[in-house]
Amino acid sequence: MVDDLILGMAGSGGDGVVSAGESLLSAASSEGYHALMTKSFGSQIRGGESSCRVRLSTNKVLNPGGALDVAVALNWDDFFRFGAELPLSVATVFIYEEKAGPPPATLKERGVMPREMRAVPIGELAKKSAGTDKAKTSVVLGLLSGWFGIPSTAIARGLKKKFGNKGEGLLEANERALATGIEYATAHPLAEQHTLALPTKSGPKLLCDGNDMCAAGALFSGVQFFGGYPITPSTEVMQTLSKEIWKYGGVVLQAEDEIAGVGAALGASFAGKKSMTATSGPGMSLKTEILGLASLAELPLVLLNVQRGGPSTGLPTKPEQGDLFQAVFSAHGDVLRPVLAPTDVSDTFKITVEAFNIAEVYQTPVIILSDQEIAQRKEAIDPIDTSKLEVLERRRPTEAELVDYSRFKLTADSISPISHPGMKGGNYLGAGIEHNEKGEPTASGTMHARMNEKRFNKLDPLKKRTDLFEVSGDPKASIALIAWGSTAGVCREAHALAVARGLKVKLLVPYLLYPIAEEIYQSFFASVRSGLVVELAHQGQLYRILRMFTDVPRGLKSLARSGANPFQPSEIVSRLAEMSPEVN
Amino acid sequence: MNAPAFQAKDFKSDLKPIWCPGCGDFGVLQGLYRALAAIGRPPHEIAFISGIGCSSRIPGYTTAYGFNSVHGRSLPIAQGVKLANPDLLVVVAGGDGDGFSIGGGHVAHAIRRNTDLTYLVMDNQVYGLTKGQLSPTAPRGLQTVTSPLGSLEEPINPLLYVLAYGAGFVAQATPADMPGMTALIEEAIRYPGFSFVNIQSPCVTFGEDDQQLKAHKAKMKTLASLGHDSANQLKAMDLARAYGTELYTGVFYRNPNPPPTYDALIRLRQAEQSKKAVPRNRILDAYLQK
Numbered sequence: 001m002v003d004d005l006i007l008g009m010a011g012s013g014g015d016g017v018v019s020a021g022e023s024l025l026s027a028a029s030s031e032g033y034h035a036l037m038t039k040s041f042g043s044q045i046r047g048g049e050s051s052c053r054v055r056l057s058t059n060k061v062l063n064p065g066g067a068l069d070v071a072v073a074l075n076w077d078d079f080f081r082f083g084a085e086l087p088l089s090v091a092t093v094f095i096y097e098e099k100a101g102p103p104p105a106t107l108k109e110r111g112v113m114p115r116e117m118r119a120v121p122i123g124e125l126a127k128k129s130a131g132t133d134k135a136k137t138s139v140v141l142g143l144l145s146g147w148f149g150i151p152s153t154a155i156a157r158g159l160k161k162k163f164g165n166k167g168e169g170l171l172e173a174n175e176r177a178l179a180t181g182i183e184y185a186t187a188h189p190l191a192e193q194h195t196l197a198l199p200t201k202s203g204p205k206l207l208c209d210g211n212d213m214c215a216a217g218a219l220f221s222g223v224q225f226f227g228g229y230p231i232t233p234s235t236e237v238m239q240t241l242s243k244e245i246w247k248y249g250g251v252v253l254q255a256e257d258e259i260a261g262v263g264a265a266l267g268a269s270f271a272g273k274k275s276m277t278a279t280s281g282p283g284m285s286l287k288t289e290i291l292g293l294a295s296l297a298e299l300p301l302v303l304l305n306v307q308r309g310g311p312s313t314g315l316p317t318k319p320e321q322g323d324l325f326q327a328v329f330s331a332h333g334d335v336l337r338p339v340l341a342p343t344d345v346s347d348t349f350k351i352t353v354e355a356f357n358i359a360e361v362y363q364t365p366v367i368i369l370s371d372q373e374i375a376q377r378k379e380a381i382d383p384i385d386t387s388k389l390e391v392l393e394r395r396r397p398t399e400a401e402l403v404d405y406s407r408f409k410l411t412a413d414s415i416s417p418i419s420h421p422g423m424k425g426g427n428y429l430g431a432g433i434e435h436n437e438k439g440e441p442t443a444s445g446t447m448h449a450r451m452n453e454k455r456f457n458k459l460d461p462l463k464k465r466t467d468l469f470e471v472s473g474d475p476k477a478s479i480a481l482i483a484w485g486s487t488a489g490v491c492r493e494a495h496a497l498a499v500a501r502g503l504k505v506k507l508l509v510p511y512l513l514y515p516i517a518e519e520i521y522q523s524f525f526a527s528v529r530s531g532l533v534v535e536l537a538h539q540g541q542l543y544r545i546l547r548m549f550t551d552v553p554r555g556l557k558s559l560a561r562s563g564a565n566p567f568q569p570s571e572i573v574s575r576l577a578e579m580s581p582e583v584n
Numbered sequence: 585m586n587a588p589a590f591q592a593k594d595f596k597s598d599l600k601p602i603w604c605p606g607c608g609d610f611g612v613l614q615g616l617y618r619a620l621a622a623i624g625r626p627p628h629e630i631a632f633i634s635g636i637g638c639s640s641r642i643p644g645y646t647t648a649y650g651f652n653s654v655h656g657r658s659l660p661i662a663q664g665v666k667l668a669n670p671d672l673l674v675v676v677a678g679g680d681g682d683g684f685s686i687g688g689g690h691v692a693h694a695i696r697r698n699t700d701l702t703y704l705v706m707d708n709q710v711y712g713l714t715k716g717q718l719s720p721t722a723p724r725g726l727q728t729v730t731s732p733l734g735s736l737e738e739p740i741n742p743l744l745y746v747l748a749y750g751a752g753f754v755a756q757a758t759p760a761d762m763p764g765m766t767a768l769i770e771e772a773i774r775y776p777g778f779s780f781v782n783i784q785s786p787c788v789t790f791g792e793d794d795q796q797l798k799a800h801k802a803k804m805k806t807l808a809s810l811g812h813d814s815a816n817q818l819k820a821m822d823l824a825r826a827y828g829t830e831l832y833t834g835v836f837y838r839n840p841n842p843p844p845t846y847d848a849l850i851r852l853r854q855a856e857q858s859k860k861a862v863p864r865n866r867i868l869d870a871y872l873q874k
């Protein structure tokens with residue numbers, strides 16, 4: 001019995017491996033397994049080769065995992081195209097289409113040769129049972145069910161959903177193909193058993209990706225306006241809201257470009273509505289000027305940046321953590337805007353709600369830095385308890401405050417009640433030019449200093465938000481492991497493995513990336529002598545920002561590499577072990 | 585008859601304009617006060633959005649809610665305001681550079697969406713705020729500080745530009761004819777849909793002699809006096825070709841059957857979809873795996 005199973009499949013466009021992965025994911029999640037799926041496509045927009053990875057587990061899945069436990073190749077060329085996404089080990093059970101011929105030499109050249117290589121006449125079985133080799137993936141699902149114990153009832157239910165209304169015996173044909181796959185597996189047992197254990201706790205799961213959870217979080221927060229321009233890998237947020245937002249009295253505007261998208265969103269916020277935009281690298285670059293306007297005019301605004309490889313067009317379908325500097329520093333003028341980062345699909349929901357709350361309460365733009373992996377991996381997650389989540393609103397002026405109203409009134413907490421058009425007595429001039437308390441333009445250095453102070457001071461309370469930091473492990477541990485965004489999932493697993501090996505490691509995952517909460521880091525660093533800040537970007541941007549704002553322990557190093565090269569828990573553990581003189 | 589609800593002075597703020605004495609924008613501001621008084625909406629129900637430039641300072645000189653935003657982006661921001669709250673009266677203003685150079689790409693889209701707003705361009709054929717550089721509406725060959733040897737480009741024709749994209753209301757005015765300009769601004773605001781008024785507003789400091797009020801007075805011809813039928817879109821385009829040579833004032837084109845506005849359509853969609861709303865705590869149910 002195993003409690004964790006990583007499967008990978010590759011095929012050409014017509015093979016439907018991604019759809020097979022989706023069936024697997026949905027079957028497993030309906031049985032109560034935790035599951036995660038990532039997919040990858042070749043360079044063609046449509047019809048090209050594709051691959052997917054599915055990780056099934058009886059416990060919470062923290063990341064897509066490393067080497068495959070099970071690999072499925074419908075033909076060799078397509079499989080090798082996804083070499084990086086589908087790494088093998090000697091323990092991998094490798095299933096391939098018999099017709100594709102024996103494994104080419106390339107497989108050996110890649111260094112590892114799986115012990116168990118299974119040639120299966122997949123196409124032939126499909127033709128025999130279903131009358132068409134289009135049913136290949138149903139045969140594959142049958143093989144996976146038979147060999148690895150993935151419940152066939154759930155897979156059959158999935159087939160019913162998919163083919164039930166397609167008519168002409170399609171469902172029956174695929175059911176026969178599934179049964180044939182199962183029979184074949186039973187008749188040809190594996191040398192070593194790999195049966196997946198039953199889920200520990202069954203119960204309903206949410207099947208979604210990070211972009212789904214951002215859209216849902218926005219709706220939960222009461223978003224009333226979305227302005228944006230399509231760009232991979234963020235577009236799904238706009239697509240979901242385009243369906244949903246109207247129900248709640250909101251609007252989605254597909255703008256003519258990213259500047260117009262964020263501009264319209266800011267206009268809606270000026271008009272008093274909760275509003276957001278979403279984008280990725282190139283679009284983020286275009287939105288920068290309006291972000292500065294939002295800061296100066298003190299208008300709430302949520303901006304999601306789903307990071308992809310950069311600069312420029314870079315790697316549009318791959319994750320990278322290279323936009324932190326941009327989120328924090330890309331502005332003219334001396335300005336501070338909060339930056340938050342979710343670490344997985346589930347917490348994208350809460351982080352989005354948090355972003356809206358911070359934007360509204362502090363009257364500021366807030367950037368959510370997601371990345372391609374979190375945004376687009378499909379996951380079966382435990383339901384999210386929303387009963388304790390607060391939804392906050394901007395502080396509006398009272399009747400008394402509307403008498404001789406000052407939009408930018410200097411107050412004890414530096415937050416001024418904010419009016420909006422339609423509110424009698426609240427009339428003011430919003431502007432990008434510096435202003436006095438009334439909102440009137442000024443070129444006074446004294447006033448500029450005072451307003452800057454206000455804009456910085458109002459955000460100070462964020463630095464005390466310990467709830468925006470996950471700290472785990474022995475508080476006195478001398479080795480630190482720090483990670484943010486999707487890399488945090490890998491590091492959580494690495495941390496557990498390291499502690500199990502007896503290493504004295506503690507983990508810190510910031511959800512608030514900026515402003516830097518100096519005291520929270522400083523108290524975490526108190527026991528730290530060495531450690532790693534793990535980031536998927538050549539420069540290791542959080543590490544450098546930490547060095548700018550905190551006294552980083554001398555032994556704390558950056559473990560950084562370019563995007564699209566995901567870290568494996570094992571390599572992080574080895575690095576931590578090197579840092580630990582006392583144990584190994 | 586009842587006394588009008590508002591007078592021009594109700595729209596005048598306490599801020600003193602930074603404009604050079606004699607700047608055409610003063611006249612535009614006066615005309616706007618009067619037009620707004622005639623419209624009769626209270627200042628707090630008006631959102632007045634602009635970009636950056638001398639002309640873009642105008643919202644601050646009114647008592648309406650104003651947003652003097654960034655260069656070239658007034659139209660997207662204004663559409664956000666109007667779509668977020670269609671009850672507001674939204675007026676947009678800015679210069680020729682703001683609207684037809686840096687912000688030029690947004691004009692076509694504001695028109696194709698037909699959001700109900702009024703766009704006033706204060707066209708002085710020059711960059712006033714940055715002190716006299718070449719503008720996209722300046723004539724070919726014009727010598728300015730950035731074209732000291734004469735410009736090598738044709739100007740953009742703002743009237744043809746908006747007519748070509750199908751704007752429902754297109755007019756031209758000059759503060760040299762105050763009553764005419766005031767009436768046109770009012771008519772533009774009343775038009776249900778995207779409306780555009782190109783206001784020839786002289787820059788006394790950097791503008792050309794033939795673009796001053798005195799020259800306007802000598803040159804201007806009302807379209808009415810030419811017998812132009814403002815329902816005739818093709819004729820409107822034909823007349824608009826004279827931009828830069830003739831100074832025609834009045835309504836070039838007014839769609840006699842205004843199509844539904846974007847803001848009205850989104851309201852319909854919201855009303856129709858609102859039945860499908862679920863309570864906040866059930867939003868995630870859509871992802872529940874059964």
Ligand SMILES: Cc1ncc(C[n+]2csc(CCOP(=O)(O)OP(=O)(O)O)c2C)c(N)n1
Pocket residue numbers: 636637638639640655678679680681682683706708710711712713714719
């Ligand atoms: C992004 C950006 N680029 C350049 C400027 C500088 N700038 C301010 S106003 C302006 C042109 C103003 O000309 P126009 O829009 O015709 O307005 P006018 O001053 O003539 O009324 C320029 C280039 C700016 N503010 N922002």
Ligand code: SF4
Pocket residue numbers: 602603604606607608609638639708712713786787788789790791
């Ligand atoms: S520079 Fe020209 S446009 Fe600007 S205020 Fe002076 S006269 Fe008016």
Ligand SMILES: [Mg+2]
Pocket residue numbers: 637679680681706707708709710711712719
């Ligand atoms: Mg100008």
